Amino acid sequence: MGAVRIRRAALALLALALVYGVAAEVAHGRLPTRVWMGAHFVEDVQLLPTYGSLAEEGAFLVESRILPDSIVVSSRRVLEGLLLGSIAGILLGLATGWAASVQYLADPWVTFFRFTPALALLPLFVVWFGYGESSKVLLIAAGVAVITLLGAHQGVRRVPRVYLDAAAALGAGPGLRFRKIVLPLAFPSIFASVRIAAGLAWVTIVVAELIDARMPSLGYLLALSGAYPRVPTMLIAIATVGALVLAFDLAALLLHARATRWMRRSA
Amino acid sequence: MKSIFNQRSLLWLASLLALIGAYTAIASAAARPDLIPPSQDIAEAFSALVSGPSAKPAPGEMPAAEMSGHAHHHHGRSTDQVDTLLQAGVTLQASLGVSTLRVLFGLAVGLPLGILFGLWMGWSRRADDYLHPIYVLVRSVPPLALITYIMLWLGHSEAHRLIPIVYAVAVTAVIPTYHGVRDLAAKYLVAARSLGARGSLLLNKVILPAAGPAVLGGLRYSIAIAWMTAVGAEMLMADDGMGNLLVGGGMWASRLQTRSDPAVIIVGVIALAAAGWAMDAVAQAATARLTRWVR
Amino acid sequence: MSGAPPILEATGVAYSYPGATPTRALEGLNLAVAENEFLAVLGPVGCGKTTLLRIFAGFLRPAAGTVRCAAASIDGPGWQRGYVLQEEAIFPWMSVRDNVEFGLLAKRLDPQARRAIGDDLLRLIGLSSFESAWPRELSAGMSKMVEVARVLATDPAILLLDEPFGALDAQTRARMQDALARLWEQRRKTVVFVTHDAEEALYLADRIVVLSPRPGKIKAEFAVDIPRPRSLDSRFSPAFLDLKRKVWEATGAG
Numbered sequence: 001m002g003a004v005r006i007r008r009a010a011l012a013l014l015a016l017a018l019v020y021g022v023a024a025e026v027a028h029g030r031l032p033t034r035v036w037m038g039a040h041f042v043e044d045v046q047l048l049p050t051y052g053s054l055a056e057e058g059a060f061l062v063e064s065r066i067l068p069d070s071i072v073v074s075s076r077r078v079l080e081g082l083l084l085g086s087i088a089g090i091l092l093g094l095a096t097g098w099a100a101s102v103q104y105l106a107d108p109w110v111t112f113f114r115f116t117p118a119l120a121l122l123p124l125f126v127v128w129f130g131y132g133e134s135s136k137v138l139l140i141a142a143g144v145a146v147i148t149l150l151g152a153h154q155g156v157r158r159v160p161r162v163y164l165d166a167a168a169a170l171g172a173g174p175g176l177r178f179r180k181i182v183l184p185l186a187f188p189s190i191f192a193s194v195r196i197a198a199g200l201a202w203v204t205i206v207v208a209e210l211i212d213a214r215m216p217s218l219g220y221l222l223a224l225s226g227a228y229p230r231v232p233t234m235l236i237a238i239a240t241v242g243a244l245v246l247a248f249d250l251a252a253l254l255l256h257a258r259a260t261r262w263m264r265r266s267a
Numbered sequence: 268m269k270s271i272f273n274q275r276s277l278l279w280l281a282s283l284l285a286l287i288g289a290y291t292a293i294a295s296a297a298a299r300p301d302l303i304p305p306s307q308d309i310a311e312a313f314s315a316l317v318s319g320p321s322a323k324p325a326p327g328e329m330p331a332a333e334m335s336g337h338a339h340h341h342h343g344r345s346t347d348q349v350d351t352l353l354q355a356g357v358t359l360q361a362s363l364g365v366s367t368l369r370v371l372f373g374l375a376v377g378l379p380l381g382i383l384f385g386l387w388m389g390w391s392r393r394a395d396d397y398l399h400p401i402y403v404l405v406r407s408v409p410p411l412a413l414i415t416y417i418m419l420w421l422g423h424s425e426a427h428r429l430i431p432i433v434y435a436v437a438v439t440a441v442i443p444t445y446h447g448v449r450d451l452a453a454k455y456l457v458a459a460r461s462l463g464a465r466g467s468l469l470l471n472k473v474i475l476p477a478a479g480p481a482v483l484g485g486l487r488y489s490i491a492i493a494w495m496t497a498v499g500a501e502m503l504m505a506d507d508g509m510g511n512l513l514v515g516g517g518m519w520a521s522r523l524q525t526r527s528d529p530a531v532i533i534v535g536v537i538a539l540a541a542a543g544w545a546m547d548a549v550a551q552a553a554t555a556r557l558t559r560w561v562r
Numbered sequence: 563m564s565g566a567p568p569i570l571e572a573t574g575v576a577y578s579y580p581g582a583t584p585t586r587a588l589e590g591l592n593l594a595v596a597e598n599e600f601l602a603v604l605g606p607v608g609c610g611k612t613t614l615l616r617i618f619a620g621f622l623r624p625a626a627g628t629v630r631c632a633a634a635s636i637d638g639p640g641w642q643r644g645y646v647l648q649e650e651a652i653f654p655w656m657s658v659r660d661n662v663e664f665g666l667l668a669k670r671l672d673p674q675a676r677r678a679i680g681d682d683l684l685r686l687i688g689l690s691s692f693e694s695a696w697p698r699e700l701s702a703g704m705s706k707m708v709e710v711a712r713v714l715a716t717d718p719a720i721l722l723l724d725e726p727f728g729a730l731d732a733q734t735r736a737r738m739q740d741a742l743a744r745l746w747e748q749r750r751k752t753v754v755f756v757t758h759d760a761e762e763a764l765y766l767a768d769r770i771v772v773l774s775p776r777p778g779k780i781k782a783e784f785a786v787d788i789p790r791p792r793s794l795d796s797r798f799s800p801a802f803l804d805l806k807r808k809v810w811e812a813t814g815a816g
Contacts, residue, residue: 002580008396016401035419047419108283115543116536117495119502123513124532128302200495203409207499210411211514226415234416242407249407458651458709461619462665462716463641472664476655560655562698 024050035229042229049232057232066216067240074209074218075244077133078201081140085201086194089145093152094186098178103153110149118143118204122211136208143204144197151193155186187259195252202245218244304530312530315349316359316512348515348528357512363538366501366509370493370546372429377436378489382482384437385444386474389452395445402441410434411499418504428500435496436489443485447478480561483554490546498539509539567633568594569752570618570720574627576777577613587613589777591627597719598750602763602770604813610778611756612648615724618754619645631720641665644713648724652697652705652712659684659693661708665716683711686745703734707741714745720752727762739765740793747791760809764802765792772812782812 027048035045046053061067096103096110122139129135159182167177209219218241225233287306294305304312388395388402410431417427452474459473501510513535515527575591578584587610595601603611616622617629620639629636631643639645644665653661662683666676684690687707697705706726713721727735743766746753757763763770767786774781784805788796796802 005396008393009400012397012400013404016404036422045419104278105282105285107279108286111544112286112537112540115491115494115540115547117491117498117539117543119495119499120509120513120536120539121532122502123515123527124529124536127527127529127532203411203495203499206409206412207503210503222412222415226418229415229419231416231419238408238412238416241409241412242404245407245409246403454647454649454651455653457621457639457645458647458653458712459664459668460621460639461641461643461645461722462712463668464664465668468668472656472667473653476653479655560696560698562654 021051024048045229046231049235054232054236057230058236061233061236066221067236069216070218070221070237071240071244073216074205077136077217078140078198078205078248081137081205082144082194082198082201084137085141085144085197086148088141089148090152090190092145093149093190094156096149097153097156097186098182110146113142113146114150118146118200119207122208126212131212131214136205136212139208140201140204143200147197147200148190148193152186152190155189156182158189159185191252191256191259195249198248198252199245202241202248206241302529304533308530309533312349312528313359313534316352316357316531316534318358346528346531348531351515352512352531355506357507359512359534359538362507362509362512363542365507366494366497367542369429369432369497369501369508370490373432373436373493373497374489377433377493378440378486380433381437381440381489382444385441385482386448386478388441389445389448389478390474406438410438410496411503414500414503423504428497428505431500432493432496435492439489439492440482440485443481444478447481448474451481452477480554480558483550483557486550486554487547490550491543494539494543509535566597569597569632570595570754571630572614572617572627573629575614575617575624575629576626577610577617577622577624586777588624589779591779593771593780595752595754598752600746600753600755600766600768602767603754603756603773604758604760604763604770604809605773605778606758606775606813609773609775611773612724614773614778615645615722615754615756619643619722641668641716642718643720643722644716644718645722646709646713646724646726648726648728650702650705650729652700652709654697657694657696658689658700658708661697662711662715664712669716679715683715686714686748687711687741701734703730703738706730706738710742710745714749718751720754723753723755725757728757735762742766743792760806760813761797764788764805764809765797770809772809784809784812
């Protein structure tokens with residue numbers, strides 16, 4: 001990343017922060033503070049909270065451990081769902097990609113679930129697994145599994161035949177061909193799908209937690225702050241989710257760099 | 268070629284029937300109709316939701332149902348969720364129609380926005396340096412998380428359901444466009460500019476066709492995201508649409524009170540899968556037609 | 563050397579590619595190209611030939627020194643300096659004819675005028691029967707000829723060709739070299755032709771400059787006095803072979 005690019009990026013972000021700050025200060029006292037909540041009016045609502053009130057609220061949320069606890073709970077659910085779903089999806093995807101017979105068997109199921117938004121299954125999962133951890137984690141896992149299944153499947157299918165033929169000509173059996181040729185070459189596609197799935201996992205968990213709101217979780221924080229409403233908390237919750245999504249994505253990128261280095265060494 | 272097609276679709280059909288058969292077997296084996304409804308229950312729920320509330324009884328008549336406490340008639344299944352939905356006048360077709368309209372709106376507004384943004388960022392290095400970090404920030408916020416905030420500004424209107432859909436579609440459309448212009452169109456741009464092409468000619472005859480396949484590839488993903496967001500928004504804050512049907516109708520807090528009927532949910536999920544599949548098929552066909560020139 | 567001013571001139575040109583360790587692609591390069599001269603720029607991979615061509619084409623701005631085209635400074639790409647890339651850049655979404663006529667579209671010629679020039683060029687490269695074909699139906703050699711025809715359509719004074727035949731097999735390459743030689747003999751233009759193949763340079767050019775690798779500087783210069791029109795026999799004439807040895811020595815020693 002050149003110095004120019006970093007400078008421009010910093011400038012853009014700074015400009016954004018400045019615009020918000022100015023807008024909030026200007027709006028303070030000018031925007032309506034009375035909001036219609038569907039059944040009644042609520043007073044004293046800051047539609048654009050200033051940095052001051054955001055900082056104040058943020059400090060409170062951190063000190064009272066509401067925010068850290070919520071972060072831990074939501075992140076844990078996402079991680080568990082991501083892990084579970086990725087393993088299941090990747091294994092299934094590798095199987096359907098490698099063995100054509102398995103593919104034809106699994107195709108209708110995959111097609112069916114591919115076009116079902118994971119969120120649509122939430123009520124079903126709640127019926128089956130009750131309101132609690134498992135329904136949410138399994139919901140995320142289901143959504144993740146579909147995406148990683150496709151990623152693994154395509155990764156295997158896209159391995160150029162030439163490499164497999166060359167390996168077979170050298171006497172490598174199917175097991176060796178799979179481990180040493182298919183897996184490394186399918187890795188980028190698999191990894192890309194895990195990254196996409198991670199983003200989707202966050203979308204799913206936020207809504208799942210919004211609907212089945214139980215303390216502590218980020219979704220619940222969002223719901224609660226929406227019910228009163230307390231806008232500074234709402235914006236902090238939204239920003240926290242955004243920051244976590246970014247953090248996960250960055251972690252994924254780092255992992256990818258690490259993993260490909262390892263692969264190149266052992267290849 | 269034709270024989271292969273038939274063979275594959277036969278296999279596919281066989282697998283589909285196997286799927287239905289397997290489900291029926293599991294359902295009867297589990298013998299828990301409240302958790303895994305047998306296929307018949309699903310069919311009944313389907314017919315109930317499709318036919319909707321039947322006509323009111325003629326004046327003077329006193330149907331037994333009314334006396335037993337049910338304030339409406341319908342054919343087929345009667346459960347908490349079905350009743351609540353029908354009481355609100357919800358039918359499967361109407362819900363699917365409304366959701367489809369929302370998705371189409373989101374695509375119609377979000378795709379051009381995202382594509383324009385991606386074109387700008389892909390074309391100008393300078394714009395890319397400034398805008399990319401902002402894009403990354405914007406992309407990180409799940410659109411549905413914004414729904415309560417938007418509601419404060421715009422009240423309980425259609426806008427606060429549609430805005431997250433537009434937002435999600437736009438954000439998704441940026442990256443394939445960006446990649447298409449920067450990576451795929453680059454060499455064609457050099458050739459075209461050396462031939463004196465500029466401005467709108469460059470855009471219409473070079474950039475858009477070159478980036479086209481990448482953009483169209485991302486279209487299918489945008490469709491999936493649009494459905495996901497629409498259903499989510501409806502589950503949270505709507506009294507129509509598929510999301511509302513799945514959650515059982517009622518407003519906000521009362522949604523948790525309605526006891527969910529798995530048969531209704533399965534009907535809803537199947538309907539959503541069918542709609543999503545149909546849109547995807549159209550997108551695939553359109554893509555194939557528009558990119559016949561690709562090697 | 564004739565008294566006419568050079569149509570292309572690079573004086574003290576330097577260029578570096580940014581990055582963690584910047585690569586000095588060109589340094590202190592002086593080159594003058596006479597009008598209607600066929601100049602070959604010869605050198606190994608990575609010696610800055612493409613960079614020089616891109617600077618002449620107007621896509622890169624030199625970090626030091628000046629480049630001038632007909633005594634005016636070069637401010638960006640333009641049809642007067644037609645550029646054919648090394649990579650395949652035929653527009654796959656347009657037919658062969660539309661490709662060839664694209665520059666004319668940019669010049670806002672009316673359809674009849676475009677058609678006439680298009681006909682002429684398609685005949686010139688021998689692809690008249692392929693006018694409605696999609697690029698994906700063409701071989702690599704044919705694609706390249708379409709690109710050359712495309713750039714000729716606007717009738718630029720200068721042609722900048724970056725290893726256009728590099729991706730072709732030996733026989734096709736020889737045929738393409740012949741076709742280009744014939745084309746040039748019929749419509750004289752200033753050509754700057756980049757290649758790493760000494761034989762190709764000798765066959766096509768009036769003058770060869772040899773570039774040394776990083777940083778790119780002119781190492782040697784040869785006037786090619788082989789009589790035109792050149793043919794297969796020319797490739798085996800004593801003068802040709804003699805020059806070839808000299809050029810090889812100039813490039814090889816490094």
